[in-house]
Amino acid sequence: MSLRHGLQARFVGLLALMLLFFLSVLVVLWHRQERMQEQVEATSRAAMREMANDTLRRNAESVVGEMALAMANPLYYFDLDEIGRLGQTTLRQPGTRYVQVFDAQGRIVHDGSEDIPGYGQAMDDPLAYEAVAARRVHTQVGGDIMDVSAPISIGSQRIGGVRAGFDLNVVRQHQERASSGLRSQLQALGQQHLLWIGLLSGVLAALGVAMAWLIQRFLVQPISDLADAARSIEAGRFDTPLPASQRRDEIGDLMNAFSRMGASVARHDREIRRMAYTDALTGLHNRLAFREALDQRLLTLHGAGRQLALLFADIDDFKRINDTLGHEAGDDVLVQFANRIQDVVQQHGGDGALLARFGGDEFVILVESGSGYGDEIRSAATRLAEALVEVLGQPLMIEGRQVFLGTSVGITLFPEDASGATSLMKNGDIAMYQAKVAGKNCYRFYSRAMDQAVERRVQMEHELRGAWDRGELSLAYQPVFDLAEGTMVGAEALLRWRHPKHGLVAPSVFIEVAEQSGLIEVLGPRVLRAACRDAVRWNTRRSGDRPLFVSVNVSPRQLRSGDLPKVVAAILAETGLSARQLHLELTETAVIGDEVHAGNLLSRLRQTGVKVWLDDFGTGFSGLSHLRRVPVDGVKIDRSFIADILRDPDDLALTTAIIAMAHSLGITVVAEGVEKEGQYALLRERGCDLAQGYWIGHPVAVDEFLSLLD
Structure with missing residues (x-):
């Protein structure tokens, strides 16, 4: 019964809240309606006042303008009778307070009365100065008077003027009557709205009472029975008889489902307890x-x-x-x-x-x-x-x-x-x-230092995400020479990061961060596109000479994605670089794990004309036999072997063997890390094809590299 009473109490409370809400809405609507009526009335009053004043001004200016034209000759001949007649005609119009005709010096000539008490006197009221000085029809408002004046001229000579004062109270009386009518209409409309809102609230209240009875009859009581059954299941009494129902609706389905659930829960309870603490795949603890x-x-x-x-x-x-x-x-x-x-x-x-x-x-x-x-x-x-x-x-x-x-x-x-x-x-x-x-x-x-290292790595990753857009990342190019001819045949593109605070960041540091965070998948295509564009600039400057290639490093993540051939093809089409002038460099470790997948991708790249080189050769494969399953055009002997070939017979023998075996497979051999003249001469003697290193040329920015071509 507690469940039933709980649902009943909640629903009654919800119904009361709804009624309270509608009453609140009613009060708010009534208040807003009152405020809206006041605003509409104020706005209408202002609009009518402005419209009435504007209408009065236009009519007054028209009347005074016509008077000025009609009084030109009478004033010129000083015909006071005619001036008085014209003034009295205007003065008799409703709402006209005064009419004054004055000479060029602002002295009153006629005021429309029979005795003209102010004749010859200068006008000294607050509005007189602007009226005398006006050169065209001029309107002023002072208190409840609208003063309209106009000059009287013969030809181009101004001989005086005329002014008339119109009572604004008359206009305001008309406006007040119109506002009272509008207010009455708004009040009647508001009462109708409140009546409809009241009727709607009553209907909703009646529906709420009906719904409360229906919910109690068809929902609360069955759920109460199910709640008693659920408490039995919760207590572990899975065999407790559960209520069944013959109803053909959702409640009946729910009650029957509870009956089936009891048996199912009892059957799976032991299995669930076992699975909760065991890894399903390995059988270990989870x-x-x-x-x-x-x-x-x-x-x-x-x-x-x-x-x-x-x-x-x-x-x-x-x-x-x-x-x-x-x-x-x-x-x-x-x-x-x-x-x-x-x-x-x-x-x-x-x-x-x-x-x-x-x-x-x-x-x-x-x-x-x-x-x-x-x-x-x-x-x-x-x-x-x-x-x-x-x-x-x-x-x-x-x-x-x-x-x-x-x-x-x-x-x-x-x-x-x-x-x-x-x-x-x-x-x-x-x-x-x-x-x-x-x-x-x-x-x-x-160690506690690891926390700081992780924080630095996270910070570096954050800063690296926007480094390209901020212009902090750039490409440097290291020349690659043909050992036999002693000429430059291309350059390797190397990514550099000049941090605004820390200066140059070592590539071995930020490339690893980019690789592990996945940023390399965004930076890689950007680097490739920029290198191809620069290579087009080189070969445009060297028109007629042997084209130079550009070699670009490709990360293992780019190779694993499977989209590398499409990305390369799109960038070549966009930049206009010939596929023969693009060399892609991959590390041995990038392909050793899955030679079939890597071999398929590299075959698709080579079919387009792009050359594929294997970088850091000698550090990952156990032998050259793997090259039969991973088709490449060249191998780059790792710098660790080149560094000691002048004094270590083992490194020299290994380097010589790599050159000989690679040539037997038709593969070009590139030596990297050539830093001494003796290394250069020894590699040329042993038949190495290409070489790069500090003794041959340092990595330089693209502008410096272009100057090398000159």
Whole structure:
């Protein structure tokens, strides 16, 4: 009954509020109507006053103007009778207070009366000065008088003037009568509106009473019965008989659904409890179960002199698996990783270790130490992290092929780093992120300096988002020379960021931020477009000479998106650069993970005439055999090999072998980082095709590069 009474009380209260609302609206409407009537009346009064004054002014000016014309000859001949007759004619008109005819000096000649008491006297009223000085019909208002004057002239000679005063009270009386009629009409209209509003409120009140009865009869009572049944289910009594109904409406369907729900809830209760704390894919603990266990462990460890470590393990480049091999392959990777991690934890985690999957590709491990502080927990966490990196770095067999992934591990310690679960988990995430920044497939312990590094990285990402539009980003071009001919054949486009506060920011810093944040997908096409436009300028200046190419670096994210061939084709069409003059540079690590996908994209690019070079060659592939599956036009030997070829026989032998094997496949070889004359000469002797470096030419802005062409 409490549910029924609750609904009834709420509905009655709602009905009362609605009636109160309508009464309030009625009062507001009545008040607004009164205000509107006052405003309409005031506006109408002002409009009528302005219209009446304007009409009076026009009529008065017409009358006075005609008088001035008619009195020209009588005044010239000083015919007072005729002047008086004309003045009396005007004076007899309703609302005319006075008529005065005056000479050129402003003395009264006639005032329309028989005895002319002011004859010869100068007019000295406040309006007289402007009336005498007027050179055309002139209107003044003073108090309740509208004074209209006009000069009387013979030819171009002004011999006097005439003025007449008209009573404004007459106009105001007419205006007041009109306003009274308007007020009466507005009041009658307002009363009609209030009557209709009152009738509507009464109808709504009657409908409200009817609805209250219907709701009580057909809704409140059945819901009350269902509420009693729901309380039984809430108490865990899933086998309680539930009310059934023969009604063929929504309430009947609801009551019957409750009956079926009771059986279903009882059947799934145990399954739900199991699923709430278990990861469905791997069978490990999930985030909820781990957090409850962590909270309980921390309560136990506080003041007990024992330590705890959390290890956050995240699969490196896992998104690439889902994007290239599909989500089923991604699930297979997660299961294999979970099994490997579980084996490592059993071997190195010790008693009380707990493993959970937080979702996605992130796993968390909790390990405890015995009594005493020191390096015990740090050493245990280090051994476990090293084992994880080693085991998870081994290849996986996915759909009959080997996949290399690795893992990044972040470690945080209790109570050294934090004393609460939330802070520990945040610190573990930060440490794991720093492991990825450090190059992936490694582990890092949390330190307070990492918080500052994360903040700086976030700030750099924020500033980098608008750097191109603000003109802070620009391109520099480093010449590329043909070793055999000793001539410039092209240039590599290098992105530079001149920060307004920090000056030049190292490319290795902000390029990595752009890559990890996804900004590179926006900056990449802009850089490519700007480089192609500059290359068109170079070759326009060098008309008749051998065209220069421009090489542009392409990030792994751009390659994974699959839209690179379309973007390149659109930019070439927009800028007018020949495809043969564009070289795209990709790192080995960008293609080693999925050679099939990369090979298809590179084949489509090469079919258009664009050249594809493999940058930093020698740091990612284990051998040149991979080049058969990834078609490229050239390889750039990494600068780490070139730096020591003059004094390290191994680097010289490796560089010579790369040149020979690349030439056997018809691939051009480019050496980067040539900083000494001896390096240049040795590379030319060994048959290297192209070279770039500080000894040959520094990266310069486009204007300086154009001057090099001259």
